[in-house]
Amino acid sequence: MGEPEPDDAVLFVGVSLVLGIASRHLLRGTRVPYTVALLVLGVALGSLEYGTQHGLGKLGAGIRIWASINPDLLLAVFLPALLFESSFSMEIHQIKRCMAQMVLLAGPGVVLSTFLLGSAVKLTFPYDWSWKTSLLLGGLLSATDPVAVVALLKELGASKKLSTIIEGESLMNDGTAIVVYQLFYRMVLGRMFDAGSIIKFLSEVSLGAVALGLAFGIVSVLWLGFIFNDTIIEISLTLAVSYIAFFTAQDSLEVSGVLTVMTLGMFYAAFAKTAFKGESQQSLHHFWEMVAYIANTLIFILSGVVIADGVLQNNVHFERHGTSWGFLLLLYVFVQMSRLIVVSVLYPLLCQFGYGLDFKEAMILVWSGLRGAVALSLSLSVKRTSDAVQPYLKPEVGTMFVFFTGGIVFLTLIFNGSTTQFLLHILGMDKLSATKLRILKYTRYEMLNKALEAFGELRDDEELGPADWATVKKHITCLNDLDDDPEHPHDVDDEDDHVHTMNIRDIRVRLLNGVQSAYWAMLEEGRINQVTANILMRSVDEAMDLVSRQPLCDWKGLKSNVQFPGYYRFLQMSRLPRKLVTYFTVERLESGCYICAAFLRAHRIARRQLHDFLGDSEVARIVIDESNAEGEEARKFLEDVQVTFPQVLRVLKTRQVTYSVLTHLSEYIQNLQKTGLLEEKEMVHLDDALQTDLKKLKRNPPLVKMPRVSDLLNAHPLVGVLPAAARDPLLSNTKETVRGHGMTIYREGSRPTGIWLISIGVVKWTSQRLSRRHSLDPILSHGSTLGLYEVLNGKPYICDMITDSVVHCFFIEAEKIDELRHSDPSIEVFLWQESALVIARLLLPQIFEKMAMHEIRVLVAERSTMNIYIKGEDIELEQNYIGILLEGFLKTRNQNLITPPVVLLPSNADLSLFGLESSGFEAVLILLIYFRKIKRKTKDSKCFHACSREPCILLSYCTQLPSGG
Template identity: 35%
Template sequence: MTDGLAILLFAVFALLSGALLRFLLHGSRVPYSVALLLLGLLVGALAEQAWLPAWAQEFSQSVDYVAGIEPQLILFLFLPALIFESAFAMEVHLFRRMLPQIALLAVPGLIIATLLTALLVRLALPLEWSWPVALMFGALVSATDPVAVVSLLKEQSSRKRLETLIEGESLLNDGTAIVFFVLFYAMLLGGAVEAGVAQVGLEFLRVVCVGALVGLLVAAGVVLWVGKVFNDAVLETVVTIAAAYLGFIVAEHGFHSSGVVAVVTTAVLLAGVGRTRFSPEVMHYLHHFWEMLAYIFNTLIFLLVGIIIARLVALPPLHMWLSLLLLYLGVNVIRGTTIALLSPLLARLGIGLTRDKAIVLTWGGLRGAVALALALSVAQQGQIEASIREQVLFLTAGLVVLTIVINGASIGTLLQWLGLAQLPPAKQATVVKAEGLIHNEVADLLEALQRDPLLAHADWPSIERSLQRLRLSAEFQPRAPGPQEDLAVFYKRQLLESERQNYWNQFGLGLLDQGATARLVEAVEAALDGVPDLGPRPRLQGFWAEPPWLGRLARWGWLQRRRFRHLAAVYGTLRGYLQAQQALLGLATDLAPDPSMAAAARQQIEANLEQAQALLSELRHEHGRVVAQLESYTALRLLLNRQREAVQHLADEGVLEPAESRKLIERVEQQMFELARGRTDVLDRRA
């Protein structure tokens, strides 16, 4: 069998096995990643059996081939895509708020864990390892693996902040781990023995900073490119794929810095400041594509890890099994100790850290493909004593299996036991209110359907009973809502998050341009920081006030054009703000835990509306010509949107052939693109 056919056969088997497991595990509490790892171990063990029938021998050859995959290929093939998808899907505002906590865990936390693990290996395990070997091993196994952690959290967690903390740590601590791994690896091979703390610190800063700079440059290139494209889902998606791999390869091979930091930087920048540069119609497609790619790669990598461990790790003597057990217990204690030492700072930085979340943070420190790939690179180094190579590979592989199988399989139960599997009571109260709104809409539709003559013989009593049973799912059953202050905080936060989404929806419809969307979203996120506040918005108020010098000097050419652009931006933000506040008025009543909170919220929202309406009236009075132009642009954009929807509707109904509908949609989108590009030019000419 050729190498290419072996890879293809393994990929087909992996995807079919993953699909079957996903089907069988539906409704089960067994994590998908854990089941895949166990399947990989089983396949790897069975594939080398001599009693296999002849037809299975070719598949066994395929397993042999993938088991011998280069360690670097594991990192370079799977890691960029999985890291990019995870960082791209994170809520950037929350990630920024929690960055001090994440950095504390990813740098000092990993250093502490590395040193304690080296001490454990030297003093408690029956191994004759030198300090360089112990320190290299400590760095190798101390970093929580982003692949394993991210995969698990997507299945188990319902707490966005906790998920972001664990996920963010696993994404960033790889850079720290690689710096120390490379240093101690070089010491083991006879180089860099004299490196001191200062040199290590400088090398760490170089690795992280250069990686971040590479990611920044790649993100800038993507933003410039996609900014010149309009609604081309394939092109914009392909550019993000290239960006993920290009940043990783350039950082790792070109500058010997952290590829993971480069990819995380690129993804976070594209998800944050770069989000308005992508075509609004493409973002939904883009996230779905990356979610699908991450699922495929997770399926492949967990199965591959299981096969590699089963085929390459030799069964050791009894004392090594005891060492593995002690190591597993020890690294969990070390992680708990590290978090306990950092808890006073973790509790005060970012969004804080409670005792229950610290327990989950400790138990969620899984090891995975990254640690295994580094251990395989050690195992292939002929300059290291054979017994040490075998021990490092066995202990690392065993730790990967034990943390994923034991910690991964039980973390759902731990979340349930700590009460973290459900939403907080105060936030849950708003969810129950939302489910009530959904139920009311369904009840209205039920009444309309009961009057439909085509459904006259339906069993309506049975249908109504089914709806009542489905009204509230088990995880959203109402409980004691908690303290009144918590209710107020979650209620306001829910309204602010709805306001932020309203701005993104307006951007998707073309009602807001890139600058207005960014300013409005930034203002909401500033209001979300700390204790959420519905108003007023100091950042917006400062922007809406025209600088006095700009009005006085407006007769000078380029200042006149700048003034018109400022007026256009003010109009855009005012219009978007007014529309969002009007939408919030209804939600304020519908989502309020009690009437007094609804009244207070509505009062603040009405004050926001009154202020914005007064400013808009003043803008129309003083700059009617500019406002008329901007309103004409908005109306035309809405009409073009409706035209595109009408074409798509006729295509869905079969009235238009697919080829004809594509041509019509392309013509409409070309008009929309030219309208967006020409707006500034028109304002300049009017100026």
């Protein structure tokens, strides 16, 4: 046979793909795994080429070219694409939940398996190999091949949880096993390692790979964000970055290329899945599915060829060691036993992490430890080294490595791979639950109804006439064996609590699936952006895990993204530019509004779909009620923003409508081209203009325009009435802040640091010392000035102030208020009057809660006087007056002490007022408010509980109360 031509290798690729197509076509519907068939075909091709005298001609030449390929090149060609496709397709939420289990199996599990297999080979095999060589084979065979495992799991349709654990473990296991292999490979070649250098080597190779994968992921995902509606570039980027990352890891930095690409793929799964939408998402899915199919076909057929080559090309050696076939079977037993021991030892820990692991799943985990092309390629590297480096590895050692590894790959794929589905069936893991079976049966009845509706619309044709329903139904075989009486899937015995619980769990899952589908639809429609979509998808994934234990709770995962984060207070109190702080504020509000609006819309769509599908069943009503309750906080947030920052909602809606109009126009002109009313050139011209507008909208969307700080402050009653000379210094020393719902402005008993001017929003007060017995609505709205009384008086805050909506307010330090207070006596009087407004609401809610803040302000301005009484002066409150003690101390004739703040009510007795010497007050400040109407009331101690911090002292004076307003 002459020298093979390079283009013969192309023939092997073509024939392999044809064999793969034929296998996939002929095996559809059978229980024979596709990968097993490919391996057998590869062995057959290799046997015909290497085991016969004439060979396969041109095809045989191509087989020899591929069989002699450099093992490192083999991994570099196939692994990046297969690893990226596998890790990118995994559910990131399940990866996080199962990460501890995967790390246990791929870390301690690989090390334990390496030493178990290495020890078994050293102690039982007759080849007189060193411990280093035996452990090298043990590490090589510890690599459960992700290519083989993933291909098998996809065919068998295993549960998502089990598939995630096995697939993730095989990916990590492969990476760590290669690292362990590289360690012993270098030791076999004469390099010395102590304990410290071993730990350093393993850490650098593994952790460095993770860091490199994250770096490539961050850079490429950021680049992806700058690409707009170019599917070819987006897909090409994912392919290119996987290969460049693998090459950089293996050749440039000498870290694990497998772990690098695995980390890259998982990063894409976490942050870039929502970057592909619509046609791009479908194209990406089909592209990587095709890449994985072609790579799997080639690599499994090639693995079979290499196995045949390793056996048939070394007949002389096997004749000298006739027992090698027996030791291969023994090694297969050792491989299965080591896998069983590893899972058994780690089983107690595997049960504690993630979703847990039951006995049946542990059995599948043991049996799914397939070996494949990765282990085979590593054994070829050993053989290549043994042929070239005689002092360290004899040629026959490399030959035996290929023989044993190829045999284990063949046996695990043939026996384990072909019997895994049978094992799933024996363990009952491939059966549908009773709830799902009832849903399927009910769905078939619904399909029959839809078929009848469609037939009613299509049976008559103007050109061809009517159709025959009996014949139509005959061809819809899935509907032929239905009973006449349909049964609702939830019409079961209510006394069976387990069935009821399973039904509720099933409906919750279906509703959450509908919610997630609605999120995807909104992403494609431009209603939400990529970041918001990631947050929303993650909340659904987290809620899925809890459907068995509690009602719907996907809002729980969104609350932290709607509320203002803890670091926001630092931003507001720092010296950052106001525009930057405002930008962060608006961004947070926009994000919260996007999330809440999408959440409410998705749940509304999912509830309607669930009701349309299942009707008014009791179980469906329970879940629908849970969904309605979930939306309360989201609705409250949007209502607060509508009151506080309506411009935010208006801008967000404008963005959505603009995007929808542009996409609608794009679809319209494409339909015109499909119907022949526009030529392709005309359509492209118009579509390019629309795509340019869409790109501009994405890069430069309409922005929220916030009012100027000076305008907002001038509109506040406290600042607006001040003279310009006093107002201007105050404006330059205010700090703008936005507080989310439920945030504390200040705490009762804390030292006053300044005042808060409420521009927009509502705050609620609570106090341990002030009673709220008569307070029906303990809130203060926009236009209020909080903390002013405490700053003027120098006393601790008298209550807690907590936001009851999104609040836009301004903070002024206490020192600035003191300066303003002492700048002009008339300003000081005004400040005391302004402080009395909040005191009146707090201490006498029976009257002042019924009045708006501006009404109280008008009342104080028009019907009040500020009186200062010197020490020892007597005073009697006249009828129709209410006094508010703001500063100083009072004593009654009975020597009872009254301290501010307190409301003084009219009485027949008078009060002796004096300042306590220890207090330093020589005068008492009282604001008197005149009311035209008052009503008599008998003495009642209860009526003072909300009027004073010392209600018992004023008991004898509460003989009459003014009526409300």
